[in-house]
Amino acid sequence: MSELVSIITPTYNSEKFIADTIQSVQKQTHTNWEMIIVDDCSSDKTVEVIQNMMEDDHRIHLIQLTKNSGASRARNKGIEQVKGDFMTFLDADDIWFPDFIQNSIATIKETGIHFVFSSYRRSNENLEFVYSDFIVPEKVTYTDILKSNSISCLTAFLDVKTLGIKFMPDIRKRQDMGLWLKYLKDIPFAYGIQKPQAIYRIRENSLSRNKKNLIKYQWQFYREVEKLNVFASAYYMLHWMYRGFRKYRN
DSSP states (O other): OOOOEEEEEEESSOTTTHHHHHHHHHTOSOOOEEEEEEEOOOSSSHHHHHHHHHTTOTTEEEEEOSSOOOHHHHHHHHHHTOOSSEEEEOOTTOEEOTTHHHHHHHHHHHHOOSEEEEOBEEEOTTSOOOSOOBOOOSEEOHHHHHHOOOOOTTTOEEEHHHHOOOOOOSOSSOHHHHHHHHHHTTSSOEEEEOSOOEEEEOOTTOGGGOHHHHHHHHHHIIIIISOOOHHHHHHHHHHHHHHHHHHTOO
């Protein structure tokens, strides 16, 4: 039996996109996976769509939170349930290419690096590629991520059998960055796969595009989560602002 891959997907009012996301997992060439979907009290038909798809696929598991708790707690609830040799994340509006899992595992085995991530294509809500592809660096270190988080949730792939299970910090934003940094404190770097392996759907109301509103959260992250001093925080903040505003140019 091939290695089990645990996929964590938080959902909140995602009825328009969640079927596409699940289908992209079902089309994977690596078939030994569990998809742990954590619904954060959706008020639309998200849960109904998931339950209908679960009837025909026992690899899909649904957890329904009783109180709206945010992405960090939803993902951490999923992490608690991980049984796989590998752990990865896929948000409820993003899509993997069919060989994403297979290529990620192969890269870990070829390189001996137990944390890999990939480039991805960027589309609008209708899957039209009106933005340029995001090509990741070949490797990133702890300090690289402090300057600019080039590891997206939709392509991060971790060998948790080797690295162990860690949880995201319980913060409103930047929780994925917090998790990557936890792992990068223990390993020299994460390895980037240059060929796009997924589609990141940029929605019109995407919070990740409104960098001005994220500045205060980024500063709090440096000071309160990573415990950096004021001078180090200012240094990394300048890098983050410069690279962040460039990231979403077409």
